[in-house]
Amino acid sequence: MTEPTEALSLNEAIQLVQRMRQQIARVVVGQQQVIDQVLIAMLASGHVLVEGVPGLGKTLLVKSLAKCFQGQFGRIQFTPDLMPADVTGHALYDMKSEQFKIRKGPAFCNLLLADEINRAPAKTQAALLEVMQEKQITIEGKAFPAFTPFMVLATQNPIEQEGTYPLPEAELDRFMLKVLIDYPSEGEEQDLVKQVTTGQVQDTLSVAAIESVVSAADIPRLQHITAHIQVDDAVFDYAVRIARSSRQWHSFAHGAGPRASIALIRAARANALLEGREFVTPDDVKSMALPVMRHRVALTAEMEIEGLKTDQALQQLLQEVEAPRL
Amino acid sequence: MNLSKISVQVRPRNPYEAIDLGFVMARRWFIPLVLLWLVPALPVMVVSYLIFMDQPLWALLLIWWLKPLFESIQLRYISEKLFDDHVHWRHTLRHGRSVALHQWFAKLITQRLAFSRSFNMPVGELEQLTGKRRQQRLDTLHRGAGSSGLWLTFAGHSIESILVFAVFSTAWMFIPMEMDIDFEFSMLLSSPLLFPTITLAGFVAMTLVAPFYVCGGFMLYINRRTWLEAWDIELTFRQLSSDYVKPGKSLAMAVLLLTALGSLTALPTPARAELDRAQTQQKIIEILEGDAFHEIKEEQRWRWIDKPAAEEPEEDGSWLARFGKWIVKQLEGFNGVEDAGSLVTWIINGLEIVLWGLVIAVLAYLVYRFRHIRAPDVAFDNRTQAPPPSHLFGLELSQDSLPDDIISAAQTLWQQQQFRAALSLLYRAALTYLVHERHLPLNSSHTEQECLRLCLQHEPQHRGEFFQSLTQHWVALAYAHQPLSEQDFNALCAAWPRFDQQEPVG
Numbered sequence: 001m002t003e004p005t006e007a008l009s010l011n012e013a014i015q016l017v018q019r020m021r022q023q024i025a026r027v028v029v030g031q032q033q034v035i036d037q038v039l040i041a042m043l044a045s046g047h048v049l050v051e052g053v054p055g056l057g058k059t060l061l062v063k064s065l066a067k068c069f070q071g072q073f074g075r076i077q078f079t080p081d082l083m084p085a086d087v088t089g090h091a092l093y094d095m096k097s098e099q100f101k102i103r104k105g106p107a108f109c110n111l112l113l114a115d116e117i118n119r120a121p122a123k124t125q126a127a128l129l130e131v132m133q134e135k136q137i138t139i140e141g142k143a144f145p146a147f148t149p150f151m152v153l154a155t156q157n158p159i160e161q162e163g164t165y166p167l168p169e170a171e172l173d174r175f176m177l178k179v180l181i182d183y184p185s186e187g188e189e190q191d192l193v194k195q196v197t198t199g200q201v202q203d204t205l206s207v208a209a210i211e212s213v214v215s216a217a218d219i220p221r222l223q224h225i226t227a228h229i230q231v232d233d234a235v236f237d238y239a240v241r242i243a244r245s246s247r248q249w250h251s252f253a254h255g256a257g258p259r260a261s262i263a264l265i266r267a268a269r270a271n272a273l274l275e276g277r278e279f280v281t282p283d284d285v286k287s288m289a290l291p292v293m294r295h296r297v298a299l300t301a302e303m304e305i306e307g308l309k310t311d312q313a314l315q316q317l318l319q320e321v322e323a324p325r326l
Numbered sequence: 327m328n329l330s331k332i333s334v335q336v337r338p339r340n341p342y343e344a345i346d347l348g349f350v351m352a353r354r355w356f357i358p359l360v361l362l363w364l365v366p367a368l369p370v371m372v373v374s375y376l377i378f379m380d381q382p383l384w385a386l387l388l389i390w391w392l393k394p395l396f397e398s399i400q401l402r403y404i405s406e407k408l409f410d411d412h413v414h415w416r417h418t419l420r421h422g423r424s425v426a427l428h429q430w431f432a433k434l435i436t437q438r439l440a441f442s443r444s445f446n447m448p449v450g451e452l453e454q455l456t457g458k459r460r461q462q463r464l465d466t467l468h469r470g471a472g473s474s475g476l477w478l479t480f481a482g483h484s485i486e487s488i489l490v491f492a493v494f495s496t497a498w499m500f501i502p503m504e505m506d507i508d509f510e511f512s513m514l515l516s517s518p519l520l521f522p523t524i525t526l527a528g529f530v531a532m533t534l535v536a537p538f539y540v541c542g543g544f545m546l547y548i549n550r551r552t553w554l555e556a557w558d559i560e561l562t563f564r565q566l567s568s569d570y571v572k573p574g575k576s577l578a579m580a581v582l583l584l585t586a587l588g589s590l591t592a593l594p595t596p597a598r599a600e601l602d603r604a605q606t607q608q609k610i611i612e613i614l615e616g617d618a619f620h621e622i623k624e625e626q627r628w629r630w631i632d633k634p635a636a637e638e639p640e641e642d643g644s645w646l647a648r649f650g651k652w653i654v655k656q657l658e659g660f661n662g663v664e665d666a667g668s669l670v671t672w673i674i675n676g677l678e679i680v681l682w683g684l685v686i687a688v689l690a691y692l693v694y695r696f697r698h699i700r701a702p703d704v705a706f707d708n709r710t711q712a713p714p715p716s717h718l719f720g721l722e723l724s725q726d727s728l729p730d731d732i733i734s735a736a737q738t739l740w741q742q743q744q745f746r747a748a749l750s751l752l753y754r755a756a757l758t759y760l761v762h763e764r765h766l767p768l769n770s771s772h773t774e775q776e777c778l779r780l781c782l783q784h785e786p787q788h789r790g791e792f793f794q795s796l797t798q799h800w801v802a803l804a805y806a807h808q809p810l811s812e813q814d815f816n817a818l819c820a821a822w823p824r825f826d827q828q829e830p831v832g
Contacts, residue, residue: 232805250333250411279806282773302350306335319568322770325754 030188046176348545442475444543
């Protein structure tokens with residue numbers, strides 16, 4: 001990542017992040033945890049896999065995030081016949097100038113919403129995952145750098161699994177966090193309905209209410225500050241122990257790899273910044289353990305038959321891993 | 327026994343599901359279980375084989391008879407393994423002798439032919455009950471799952487026999503058709519030349535079936551206890567208690583945790599209601615007189631009407647007489663047919679062995695009953711009480727590791743410029759106090775903020791405030807490396823005595 005020219009101070013960064021959080025919460029009602037986790041992934045320059053039933057405001061969340069830092073927003077609805085070129089772009093022969101012209105695809109943006117990523121075949125998924133990992137887009141052998149900041153929010157639908165192509169473990173590992181988005185509470189849903197139906201013709205929430213509080217150029221600076229949040233050795237040790245113990249835990253067929261430890265620390269740093277602290281505590285690591293690890297472990301067949309959920313198994317694991325002391 | 331460390335998902339199951347889970351366990355720990363069987367049984371097999379060189383089937387019978395001894399070692403292993411994944415089979419084997427010989431007389435004589443032996447085994451082996459109490463306990467356990475235990479035994483025996491037959495069928499199938507040997511399958515089994523092979527095949531079959539039989543019975547037993555003692559509910563409570571204990575419930579939770587951590591060897595509470603006879607009678611009458619028993623419903627459906635049964639032939643003599651007649655009839659029926667003679671001989675030999683076994687068992691039982699011989703109870707005196715709850719909280723904060731006067735020790739450290747050590751001492755002392763004196767359900771996986779949250783929920787305000795400020799300073803020093811001012815440190819030291827007080831203020 002290029003070094004930002006004009007560094008922000010830590011306090012400015014904390015304020016900026018808080019303002020972004022408030023702006024998004026004005027439109028996205030009742031999903032505070034999801035908003036926080038998406039912001040954390042952005043600050044830690046990671047990508048997010050969102051799982052939830054349709055109609056819970058995933059698109060709205062991405063749009064509002066894009067709006068609040070004046071970023072460009074792209075959206076791809078993944079279908080079984082989607083081709084890699086539909087994601088990255090393609091070269092088109094122009095009859096007039098007798099030349100090939102590059103048509104850039106929807107991946108050229110700051111925030112990309114990959115809707116129902118598991119509906120497209122592996123080839124197309126791989127094209128997107130390459131963009132995520134390499135931060136560059138190759139069209140007809142020519143490499144273009146991806147936008148900065150670049151973040152992918154891929155969604156998955158937990159129901160209607162027929163005819164889907166589930167992401168392989170290695171590709172799931174590329175996502176920093178897996179965020180579960182659930183139905184809002186009763187009070188929140190009432191607010192939501194009021195907000196959507198009062199004085200509006202269409203039945204979607206508008207992001208017009210959001211003010212742009214930072215510019216796209218500020219995001220790399222915020223990411224830079226996040227990467228410099230102080231982490232004590234005991235906290236490093238704690239994160240590594242959590243990831244390692246998942247490999248021997250009886251409920252898991254396979255545990256999380258070293259990428260999980262890395263993602264745990266990066267997410268914990270971003271969480272500390274979001275909470276206005278200049279250092280990471282074990283609580284940051286623990287609160288990030290579920291979103292970071294839940295897509296990197298696989299339950300054993302016996303536990304799955306027993307109806308144990310991955311989150312429950314991870315909770316049990318966290319209860320057994322000793323927190324750093326003294 | 328720490329229920330939260332149990333390596334299976336605890337929930338009430340149907341008995342056959344429980345047996346299935348037992349089989350999964352047997353598959354997972356198959357090698358150690360087979361080794362635990364082979365190490366004691368193989369020498370016995372070799373010795374008995376040498377003794378009964380001419381009659382190898384006797385060696386097989388002996389091993390079959392001694393099976394409960396070897397199986398009890400396997401049972402001990404899985405019962406330990408279920409709650410602690412780090413147990414090694416060699417460790418179990420070291421105590422194998424005392425485990426196998428514990429209640430040996432009962433295992434070999436009085437309980438040897440029990441129909442649901444593997445289901446009954448944990449009661450004697452793990453709960454170490456004998457006599458009347460054992461019988462009561464078995465009655466309670468059998469009420470829901472007795473028949474499954476019986477079928478498990480039946481299936482185990484069948485599979486053993488099938489394995490033995492399988493060895494011979496395989497050999498028989500390999501004889502080429504062209505060889506034109508006049509050779510029947512029954513001859514293969516009844517030829518004395520092949521008795522050694524039958525013995526070995528039988529031994530291998532027992533070795534392979536034993537882990538599944540023992541694990542199936544054990545899980546049946548665990549499942550029955552899950553039903554009776556509601557282990558699943560208890561586990562859920564413990565889960566809740568670690569997350570959302572409400573203020574004022576901590577004592578109840580501590581009691582709950584204590585009961586949950588009772589040893590497996592400790593006696594479970596009887597699953598019977600504590601009402602006296604008269605009250606029960608009264609209650610039954612009330613219920614019987616209630617509306618539920620006075621609803622009148624009319625139902626119409628088709629029913630098959632049996633034809634009147636033919637008159638039963640006259641019964642003569644007891645079942646024993648009839649059995650004898652049947653045997654004689656069989657023998658007479660076969661006497662004339664020369665070809666099947668060997669099969670009949672084989673069946674008769676088998677019957678002879680079983681009958682002799684019964685005679686020995688009855689004689690031994692009579693000796694046991696009338697000469698008042700007490701079976702030597704090897705492990706009975708070693709019965710241990712449930713471990714004290716000191717290990718309840720995994721926190722390695724023993725009170726011995728702290729100095730008597732914490733404040734002066736901390737101040738000395740501070741003056742020696744060891745700021746981190748000084749604050750760490752205070753924090754550790756505060757945690758120790760909360761765990762040991764205030765019985766806060768803290769464990770080693772709780773982070774600083776979780777400890778603080780629990781303290782604020784359960785403790786009076788002044789104590790919570792002090793702990794909050796101590797935690798803030800500690801977190802800032804430990805993770806942000808921000809030094810603490812002397813003023814703050816002195817304020818903490820000055821506030822310490824109020825925190826340490828036994829009686830809550832206000």
